[in-house]
Amino acid sequence: MDLEGGALPVPEYYDAKAGASLSNYGVSVSHASARLLLMDRVDAQGSPMMTHALERAAATGNQWSVKLATDEELDKIDDLVRQGVDNGGIGIGVMVGYYPGARSEGVARIARVAAEKGSFLTTHPRFLSNLAPSGLLGQEEFIAIALAYDVPLLLHHVPTNALSETQAALDMIDAANANGATILGEAFPYVKGSTFMGTEILSPGWQERTGMDYSDLMWVETGETLTEETFNKYRSERPDGFFVMAHIKEKDMLAAVLHPNIIIASDGMPLVDADGKSLPFDAPFGAGLGHPRSAGTFGAYLRIAIDDGSLTMPQIIAKTAYLQVKFLERFVPSMARRGRLQVGAFADITIFDPDNVKGMAGYDLGTNSLASEGFVHVIVNGQPVIRNNVIVPDVHPGQEIRAGR
Numbered sequence: 001m002d003l004e005g006g007a008l009p010v011p012e013y014y015d016a017k018a019g020a021s022l023s024n025y026g027v028s029v030s031h032a033s034a035r036l037l038l039m040d041r042v043d044a045q046g047s048p049m050m051t052h053a054l055e056r057a058a059a060t061g062n063q064w065s066v067k068l069a070t071d072e073e074l075d076k077i078d079d080l081v082r083q084g085v086d087n088g089g090i091g092i093g094v095m096v097g098y099y100p101g102a103r104s105e106g107v108a109r110i111a112r113v114a115a116e117k118g119s120f121l122t123t124h125p126r127f128l129s130n131l132a133p134s135g136l137l138g139q140e141e142f143i144a145i146a147l148a149y150d151v152p153l154l155l156h157h158v159p160t161n162a163l164s165e166t167q168a169a170l171d172m173i174d175a176a177n178a179n180g181a182t183i184l185g186e187a188f189p190y191v192k193g194s195t196f197m198g199t200e201i202l203s204p205g206w207q208e209r210t211g212m213d214y215s216d217l218m219w220v221e222t223g224e225t226l227t228e229e230t231f232n233k234y235r236s237e238r239p240d241g242f243f244v245m246a247h248i249k250e251k252d253m254l255a256a257v258l259h260p261n262i263i264i265a266s267d268g269m270p271l272v273d274a275d276g277k278s279l280p281f282d283a284p285f286g287a288g289l290g291h292p293r294s295a296g297t298f299g300a301y302l303r304i305a306i307d308d309g310s311l312t313m314p315q316i317i318a319k320t321a322y323l324q325v326k327f328l329e330r331f332v333p334s335m336a337r338r339g340r341l342q343v344g345a346f347a348d349i350t351i352f353d354p355d356n357v358k359g360m361a362g363y364d365l366g367t368n369s370l371a372s373e374g375f376v377h378v379i380v381n382g383q384p385v386i387r388n389n390v391i392v393p394d395v396h397p398g399q400e401i402r403a404g405r
C-alpha cells in the first residue's frame with residue numbers, strides 16, 4: 001500500500017499494477033502530485049512520487065516543493081484531489097514535509113475536502129527538526145485539522161519527524177484518540193531514514209535542526225559517506241538521487257515500534273541501480289541499492305519485537321495487519337475480510353518462524369536489498385508466493401484495494 005506519497009491520476013496507478021503484483025496494492029490521492037502538475041507541469045501519470053517524476057521536476061527547480069500556491073491553484077488542487085477520491089484513492093496523502101512553506105489554508109482546505117468526501121488524511125507532516133518549528137509542531141497541525149473537521153488521520157513515521165520529541169508525539173496521539181480523534185501512528189524499525197537529495201529537509205540550517213552533520217549522510221548509488229563538497233555537488237547536480245541519513249535515536253525508534261497501537265510500515269522507496277535508475281519489479285533480491293527498509297522491514301520488526309518481549313504475539317502481529325485494516329475498513333469495505341485469520345476472509349497468510357525470523361538487508365553496499373529470513377510460507381489471495389522459504393516464480397496474485405470497494 002502506498003498511502004504516503006500517493007498517486008495521481010489514481011486510475012493510471014491501478015492500471016500499471018493490474019496483474020503484475022505479488023502483493024495486494026492500493027494508493028492514496030497524491031496532494032504532492034497535484035502540486036507537481038500545476039506548478040512544474042509534470043504529469044506523474046499515476047506513478048508514486050519518488051520516481052521519474054522527480055527527475056523531470058528537477059528541470060523546473062522543483063516548484064512543487066517551494067512555490068506558494070495562488071488562490072486559483074488552491075481551487076485546482078482541491079478539484080484534482082476530489083477527482084482522485086472519486087476514482088477510488090484510499091485517503092488523501094499530504095506530504096507537506098516536502099513543501100513546508102505551503103499555505104496553511106491550503107492544508108486545512110484538504111481536510112475539508114476529506115470531510116466532504118468521507119475520506120481521510122495521511123501525512124508526512126511539516127518539519128524534521130528538534131528546534132521550533134519542530135516535527136512535533138508539524139504533527140500538531142494535522143491533529144488539529146483532523147479534530148476540527150472530524151476526519152481520521154494516518155500519521156506516517158512518527159520518529160522520522162518528531163526526532164527527540166518522539167515520546168511526546170506518541171503521547172499526543174494517545175491523548176487525541178482518548179478525546180475522540182481517530183489517529184493511527186506509524187513507524188519503521190530502523191534508526192536511519194532516506195529520501196531524495198533535493199529535499200527541503202536539507203535546506204540551509206539542516207545541521208542545527210536535525211542534529212546531523214555531513215558524515216551522517218550516505219549516497220545510495222555508491223555507498224559513500226558525504227562531505228561538504230560532495231553534499232553540494234549532489235544537491236546541485238543530482239537532486240533526484242537518494243541518500244540515507246542517520247537522524248533517529250534508537251530509544252525513539254523503539255518507543256514507536258514497540259507501542260501497542262503504532263503500526264509498522266516500511267516507508268519504502270524504489271530500489272535503484274548504480275546510476276540511480278529504479279530497478280524493474282522482478283529484479284532479484286540483493287540487486288537493488290537503497291535503504292534496507294525497502295526489503296527488510298517486517299523481518300527486522302518481528303526480530304526486535306519478539307526479542308524485546310513486552311508485547312504479546314497477537315499484539316506483535318496486529319501491528320502488521322489487523323490495526324491497519326481496522327482503520328481502513330470504514331473506507332474500503334473489503335478490508336473487513338482482510339487482516340485476520342477467519343473463515344470467509346481472504347487467504348492472505350504469512351507463516352514465519354519466530355525463532356529465526358529476521359531482516360537481512362543492511363546499509364552496506366551489496367546488502368541493501370537482501371531477502372529476510374524466517375518467512376516460511378506467504379500466501380496472497382490463496383496463492384502461495386513463498387513456499388518452504390523459496391519464492392514461487394512468475395505468480396502475480398495481488399489484487400487492487402480501492403476506496404468504496
Ligand SMILES: [Zn+2]
Pocket residue numbers: 004095124156157267
Ligand atoms: Zn515520509
